[in-house]
Amino acid sequence: MNWRPNSSHETARARAEMLRIARSFFATAKVLEVSTPSLSARTSVDPNIESIVALVAGRELYLHTSPEHFMKRLLAAGYPDIFQICRVYRDGEVGRLHLPEFTMIEWYRHGFELQAMMQETAALVGKMLTRKKLAQPPLKITYSQAFDQALSLAPLRADAKMIAGAIDAGDDLMQSLGDDRDAWLDLAMATRVASMFPADRLTLVYHYPANQSALARLCPDDNTVADRFELYYGAIELANGFVELTDAKEQRARFESDLEKRSSSGLKHYEIDDALLEALQSGMPPTAGVALGLERLLMINEGADDIR
Secondary structure, three states: OOOOOOOHHHHHHHHHHHHHHHHHHHHHHEEEEEEOOOOOOOOOOOOOOEEEEEEEEEEEEEEOOOOOHHHHHHHHHOOOEEEEEEEEEEOOOEOOEEEEEEEEEEEEOOOOOOHHHHHHHHHHHHHHOOOOOOOOOOEEEEHHHHHHHHHOOOOOOHHHHHHHOOOOOOOOHHHHHHHOOOHHHHHHHHHHHHHHHOOOOOOEEEEEEHHOOOOOOOOOOEEEEEEEEEEEOOOOOEEEEEEEEOOOHHHHHHHHHHHHHHHHOOOOOOOHHHHHHHHHHHHOOOEEEEEHHHHHHHHHHHHOOOOO
16 A cells, blocks of 8 residues: 655645635635534535535434535625635545545625626636746636537537537437436536637636526526636636525525436435525525635646646
8 A cells, every 4th residue: 555645745835825825815805714514414416416425423414515505504694705715525526637525715705796706716716826827817708609619509509419419429428418408518518618718828607508507696687597607727627606596495496406307317315405595585695606626726736637
């Protein structure tokens, strides 16, 4: 057994410096650091995320996949702008860009709209990339524009068959994904669209399709898209953010839809987080939030090609 660490103390120093920069950034912006539990009786019902179970005194709990639900409860309880730096856990995520345990920087800003949150996210990442000189200011592009430029495809209207054809999918993929339009869109973004983003530059992709809104509100000016964005460095996704959905009834409907997808895919059933819904019902203020993966950012900063 090789007991030695995978990275050097120089990398540890670079990581510590990135965390120092992040905390300084939030302190300057007067964003309060908080700490919420890693263990919870409820977990994300997102069909794209699997939780890790922990048995505690005979009770089945979950290691959090994100501090999002707890942090939103703080906001509903009257907390100001908040951020958190914590370890999060996701089952089955292992590879060149994935770890089952990683560090997330998550923050929430009262009254921020989509463009303001995009600008702040790019500013923070730009400061944390101490060893990379960004070629140009961030590129901003809508989800639809990105698909049109890379694949000549209109993602808001294309069906599964059209998306599969645009990425030259083989029979095995056709059989595996079937008519799951969202899965095809995710695959197209990961394998074809993101690869067209310029290297050595940040790209902000915004206004994802409404059916990929996650916990984001729909755009007030166009309900076919969500007020959601993702930040990329080259083809590597770094952050996911949105103007938060604060309607408890709509959030419950989305949770129930996710549970139906989990059931049809043969995935484990999770209970809906009623505490979050009650917090939203009590009146969570208009807020935007972002989750940023630290290890991917560190990997880019250090010029590594594998997150492990």
